[in-house]
Amino acid sequence: MKTHEIREPAVLMTEDERMQINANGITARDSVVPINCLSKRELQVAHKIMEGRSNKVIASELFISERTVKFHCANIYKKLNISSRSALIAGCFRTLYHEAVSL
Known part of the structure; x- marks a missing residue:
């Protein structure tokens, strides 16, 4: 059985984005939550979500109900202060896009 190692940046929001939010008078979240606050299983579920898998398929692939x-989805959303799969995917895309532009 092959396991997947998920390597994610430490934050979902960059320092520049945080500074722009504060400069524009928009209240930022209390703090940026690092992706490493998720448990190993939550990271596995998040990875499957980002692959576009349904809950039923994720359950089957990870041998859980x-x-x-x-x-796990509810815990992920709560810990990352998001409300949907789309927000999770958008946050990861934004991080990847920012890294690609800064190269």
Whole structure:
């Protein structure tokens, strides 16, 4: 069985983005939550979400129940202060895009 190692940047928001939000008078979240605050299983579920898998498929691939997947999703959203799969994917895309532009 092959395991996947997920390597993600430490933050979902860059320092520049944080400074722009503060400069424009928009209240930023209390703090940027590092992706490494997620447990190993939550990272696995997040990775599967970013691959576009449904809860049912994630459950099958990780050998857990669909209800457990929903539980992990709720924890991921709460820890990262997001509300949907789209927000998770957008945050990761923004990070990757920022890294590509800065090269």
